[in-house]
Amino acid sequence: MSVGDVITAVLLPVGAAFSALGALGALRFPDLHSRLHAATKPQTIGLLLILGGVAPQAGTVSAAAPLLLVGFFQLLTAPVTAQTVAGAAYRAGVVDHATLTVDESRREGEDGPWFANRSGEHRPE
Template sequence: MSVADAVSAVLLPSGAAFCALGALGVLRFTNVLARLHAATKPQTIGLVLILIGAAVQTGSPAASATLLLTAVFQLLTVPVIAETIGAAAYHGGVVPPGSLVLDEGGGEGP
């Protein structure tokens, strides 16, 4: 077993476990913000671990670069999407302002 095989043997199942736990969190959590957290944080970490594990296994630098660029794109776009969905839920009245510890929206709900 090579070092690349050992690294992939750790990264790929770890990434899959993060993704599975994120999906479980989306099903089990009760409010929008908790579900949003479960849909973004562990899913992103899981996907990045899977992509790195796959990049280690590829023999081609071009394929590895494509996988790593996909990971960077994921890390750049998911926080923006999460903030947009959270703001839409807040302004749509789905998130009760009383449930927030810090309300930076100024209570400008519907």
């Protein structure tokens, strides 16, 4: 058994476990922000571990190069997607404000989320 086989034997199951726990968290967590966290953080780590486990089996650097691209684009797109979905949900008023520890988008003296309408007025949820 080579070193590459040992790396693969360790990283593939660990990456699969991270991905499975992230999927379980996305199903079980109570609110949107917790679900987004579970859908992005462990899924990304799981995918990177799986890619790291597959890379030694690729044989050549040119065969493993697409794995680096997949990992790079996962690291680039997952946080941006989560931030965009969370921001849209906040602006739509579907976020439970009781679950937020800090709400930096709320203005002083307002009870709910705010966003500007076309006339420039700010209105609470």
